[in-house]
Amino acid sequence: MLPVLRQVLRRRRETQDTVTLTVDPGDEGFAFAPGQFNMLAVPGVGEVPISISGNPEDPRRLVHTVRAVGPVTRALARLRPGETLGVRGPFGTPWPVAEQTGRDLLIVAGGLGLAPLRPALYQILARRREFGAVEVIYGSRSPQDLLYRGELSRWRGRFDLRVRVTVDAAGPDWRGPVGVVTTLIPQARFDPPYTSALVCGPGVMMRFTVAELLARGVPGERIFVSLERNMQCGLGLCGHCQLGPVFVCKDGPVFSYARVKKWLQLREI
Amino acid sequence: MRGRSPALTLTLEGLQALLAELRRQGYSLLGPSLVQGDFGHREIRGVADLPRGVGMEQEAGTFRLVFREDAELFGYPVGQPSWKPVFFPPSRLVWQAVRSAGGWEISLPREDLPPVALLGVRPCDLAAMEVLDRVFLRGPYVERSYQARREAAFIVAVNCTRPGGTCFCASLGTGPRAREGFDLALTEMVTGEGHWFLVETGSDAGRALLETVPHRQATAAEVEAASRALAAAAGRMGRHLEMVGLKEHLYENYEHRHWAEVAGRCLTCGNCAMVCPTCFCHHLEDSLNLRGDRASRRRVQDVCFTVAHSYIHGGSVRPTPWSRYRQWLTHKLATWQEQFGCLGCVGCGRCITWCPVGIDLTAEVAALRRGETPPAKRE
Numbered sequence: 001m002l003p004v005l006r007q008v009l010r011r012r013r014e015t016q017d018t019v020t021l022t023v024d025p026g027d028e029g030f031a032f033a034p035g036q037f038n039m040l041a042v043p044g045v046g047e048v049p050i051s052i053s054g055n056p057e058d059p060r061r062l063v064h065t066v067r068a069v070g071p072v073t074r075a076l077a078r079l080r081p082g083e084t085l086g087v088r089g090p091f092g093t094p095w096p097v098a099e100q101t102g103r104d105l106l107i108v109a110g111g112l113g114l115a116p117l118r119p120a121l122y123q124i125l126a127r128r129r130e131f132g133a134v135e136v137i138y139g140s141r142s143p144q145d146l147l148y149r150g151e152l153s154r155w156r157g158r159f160d161l162r163v164r165v166t167v168d169a170a171g172p173d174w175r176g177p178v179g180v181v182t183t184l185i186p187q188a189r190f191d192p193p194y195t196s197a198l199v200c201g202p203g204v205m206m207r208f209t210v211a212e213l214l215a216r217g218v219p220g221e222r223i224f225v226s227l228e229r230n231m232q233c234g235l236g237l238c239g240h241c242q243l244g245p246v247f248v249c250k251d252g253p254v255f256s257y258a259r260v261k262k263w264l265q266l267r268e269i
Numbered sequence: 270m271r272g273r274s275p276a277l278t279l280t281l282e283g284l285q286a287l288l289a290e291l292r293r294q295g296y297s298l299l300g301p302s303l304v305q306g307d308f309g310h311r312e313i314r315g316v317a318d319l320p321r322g323v324g325m326e327q328e329a330g331t332f333r334l335v336f337r338e339d340a341e342l343f344g345y346p347v348g349q350p351s352w353k354p355v356f357f358p359p360s361r362l363v364w365q366a367v368r369s370a371g372g373w374e375i376s377l378p379r380e381d382l383p384p385v386a387l388l389g390v391r392p393c394d395l396a397a398m399e400v401l402d403r404v405f406l407r408g409p410y411v412e413r414s415y416q417a418r419r420e421a422a423f424i425v426a427v428n429c430t431r432p433g434g435t436c437f438c439a440s441l442g443t444g445p446r447a448r449e450g451f452d453l454a455l456t457e458m459v460t461g462e463g464h465w466f467l468v469e470t471g472s473d474a475g476r477a478l479l480e481t482v483p484h485r486q487a488t489a490a491e492v493e494a495a496s497r498a499l500a501a502a503a504g505r506m507g508r509h510l511e512m513v514g515l516k517e518h519l520y521e522n523y524e525h526r527h528w529a530e531v532a533g534r535c536l537t538c539g540n541c542a543m544v545c546p547t548c549f550c551h552h553l554e555d556s557l558n559l560r561g562d563r564a565s566r567r568r569v570q571d572v573c574f575t576v577a578h579s580y581i582h583g584g585s586v587r588p589t590p591w592s593r594y595r596q597w598l599t600h601k602l603a604t605w606q607e608q609f610g611c612l613g614c615v616g617c618g619r620c621i622t623w624c625p626v627g628i629d630l631t632a633e634v635a636a637l638r639r640g641e642t643p644p645a646k647r648e
Contacts, residue, residue: 001410002364005373043366043373044557044564069582084372230581232553235410239550239571240578242600245607250409266523268592 001235003041003086006062008079014147018067018112019077020053023087029059033094034119035226035254039234040064041086042079046072049231049249051116052090057126062087065115065147091234093254095120095198095224103222104132104190108209110139110181110201114147116226116253117200121155128160135188136163139181139205143167143174162189181205182212192217200226207264210257220258227253227260244269276487276495277479279455279466285316286482287425287453291386294478296423299355300388301343308334308348310355313388316342327433327507327618330627340464343457346433347391347617351546355385356418357401359570363553368562380414386423390451392444393436393617395426397546399450403609404549423474426451430458430498434507435618437631441510443615445502447471453479456495467495508618508631511638518638519603523595527637532591534626539572541620541628542597547613548572573597598630 010022032052041047048070054063068077079085097120105124109117124134136155140146146165156163164184166177177184181201195218199209206225213223229241229248236250244263246252252260263269279287292298292314300313303320313319319342324335327346337344366373390398402419405412429438429445438444447454452475456467467487470476542548552571557564571578574593579586587593605613614630621629 002375002377005375007372041555043368043375044555044561046555047553047566086373086375228581229586230579232551236408237405237410237412237549238552239573240552242596242604245604247608268587268589269523269596 001088001233003039003047003088005084006087008081008083008085009061011079011081014065015145017069017077018065018145018147020063020065020147021076021079021085022054023062023064023085025060025062030062030090031059032056032090032119034097034123035095035116036090036092037116037234037253038062038064038087038089039091039231040066040072040076041088042072042075043086045075047086047088047232048072048076049091049234050076051226051253053115053118055122056119057122065112067112088234091249093252095123095226095254097123098127100196100222101130102132102194104195105134106188106190106195106197106213106218107134107136108181108185108197108199108201109137110205110209111141111145112147113199113201113205113226114138117198118148118151120198125161132194133190134161135190136161137166137181137184137188138163139166139168139184139201141168143170143176164188180208182208185209185212185216190218193219196222196224198224203228214257220261221256223257224254225257225260227255276492277468277470277484278487278491279468279479279482279484281316281464281466283483284455284466287478288313288315288388290478290481291423295384296386297383298386298388301348303334306334308345309350310352310387310389319343319389320345324431325433327435327622328627329435329621329629329632330624331434332622339459341431341457341459343389343427343455344431346429346431346436347393347619349544349619349623351397351544351617351619352387352390352394353397353401353546355387355422356398356415357405357549357570361414361568363566363568365566366564368564373564380417382417382421384421384423385418386425388425388427390424390426390447391429391617392426392447393438393615394546395424395447395450396438396441396443396615397617398424400547400609400611400613400615401549403611404547407609423478424451424453426454426471428454428456428495428499430456430502432502432506433618433622435621435629436506436616437508437510437618438616439503439506440508440512441612441614441616446499451475456499458491458495458498460494465491467491508616508621508629510614510616510631510634515634516603516606519599519634522637523599525637525640527633527640528591528595530636531594531628531633532589534628535574535590535594536626537574537590537593538625539574540623540625541630542572542574543570544619544623545601546615546617546619547601550578552577573600598633601630602634 068074236247241248322337325345326333405415426447601613
């Protein structure tokens with residue numbers, strides 16, 4: 001599958017090491033479902049899977065949030081408006097938002113995990129009346145590492161949404177909660193048996209979050225996690241993203257916890 | 270198209286005529302050949318290029334060519350190379366890009382693929398082609414370069430009458446007799462009546478080709494003799510793999526201490542995966558020329574025994590050897606079944622023969638089943 005070359009329209013610095021790129025989606029726009037990802041390439045450097053973080057209701061803009069951690073993501077994060085990158089996709093399974101009608105929704109994000117969840121939140125807000133309570137819990141390393149600050153404060157001003165943010169460590173000017181995301185779960189208002197949770201973040205954060213949600217009675221088949229693996233093709237053919245019997249790139253990245261529970265409990269699987 | 274026709278008999282001269290006809294029709298003919306002691310699949314011109322009276326001694330970590338006095342052209346099981354590279358080259362250009370004013374221009378490489386005819390495909394390797402077809406052709410995404418190569422191939426299978434010490438196709442039902450997936454299937458016989466081949470046709474193309482060369486209906490005695498030879502071969506397999514409840518058993522033993530025991534011997538060299546006719550892992554490699562104006566991406570064969578195979582930012586998912594060996598074995602024998610509806614193993618035994626320390630998949634599975642650790646070294 002050949003990458004399509006697209007121009008960067010806007011580059012916005014989110015944090016010290018993270019940027020959000022708005023990419024020209026082409027004349028036909030770029031339709032995707034929340035939770036899906038693209039393979040983004042810088043020719044001669046490489047290609048990496050990056051979740052789509054824009055609004056699924058607005059296919060005229062393709063938005064990716066990239067943290068510079070390796071050679072390819074560093075090259076992506078350096079791109080300026082007018083420069084090009086390769087795009088293949090969209091790949092993967094979406095957050096099953098439409099299937100949660102009538103239920104309370106809990107969104108738990110850790111660090112960059114907010115990026116693949118933002119499209120789901122856009123979709124939820126676009127059809128807000130179909131759901132019960134909607135709670136967003138977001139944890140990050142420090143106040144300086146928070147993504148989408150402007151939007152976070154707008155969301156916090158809404159009456160139909162509760163957004164709580166915590167950081168692992170902060171200086172004296174931070175007045176919000178300090179601690180891991182699981183410490184905010186007891187304060188969230190949701191009715192566990194009638195709640196669906198969307199969870200994305202580092203592995204250890206997801207493990208503890210899922211354990212806490214299960215302990216509170218959220219059913220495992222209604223807890224959805226987005227998993228990360230080495231992905232090179234996006235097509236389920238290169239073999240790198242296997243987690244037991246599933247290929248995370250094509251069977252996921254979004255899975256119900258019930259489906260992958262057995263495999264997440266094994267070491268080095 | 271697949272209907273089994275009554276068996277036919279071909280003489281050695283008939284086989285030569287058949288190979289000549291394939292070449293006349295424009296096929297590049299690949300067959301077994303021995304060059305300076307190296308057994309492999311190469312372009313051949315005819316029967317004269319085939320290894321005659323060559324056999325193979327195979328054991329865990331052992332491979333020896335044996336030179337006999339007989340006239341058999343296919344008197345051995347399988348050598349190190351499978352046919353996988355014909356359809357799935359270990360390194361292949363995926364795309365190339367040239368820097369332009371607006372950024373880059375990406376294009377696909379032009380591939381000129383002459384049709385190939387494969388001679389001497391063993392039933393296990395034929396089964397491996399079916400496995401790779403499921404992986405590359407029957408999922409949501411089709412691997413076009415594999416498809417183009419695969420569809421252009423004419424396949425002459427040769428059934429196995431001399432299985433090797435590491436063979437276990439009979440356990441898996443993939444041999445020693447080819448059931449489907451061939452254009453023609455031969456059983457080579459050297460008897461009092463001479464040197465002849467029992468031929469089964471598996472496709473219209475196979476039937477059409479056979480019509481162009483001298484042949485005759487096989488006698489009941491000939492069919493019987495070939496069947497007896499193949500039945501005897503099934504009983505002479507050097508290895509056995511117990512299939513009953515295998516997937517369930519492996520699923521229940523992901524934390525078995527035997528994985529650590531195997532890791533004590535495993536060098537994580539990846540030989541087993543490289544010689545495997547069904548291992549399909551590959552990585553995509555980008556490169557740039559020194560001037561920075563030409564880039565390309567290659568697809569390169571990969572193995573799950575490297576730390577890099579599962580690397581994501583922060584580290585490898587499988588940093589230690591036991592988990593990588595477990596990944597390979599459980600993928601072949603258990604999770605593959607859920608992914609593709611078949612085993613990832615065809616019983617060719619190459620992973621046993623070509624393991625430098627002689628790790629034997631059938632013995633490891635048996636040890637996992639017994640809950641014991643096997644003897645450290647078999648002699």
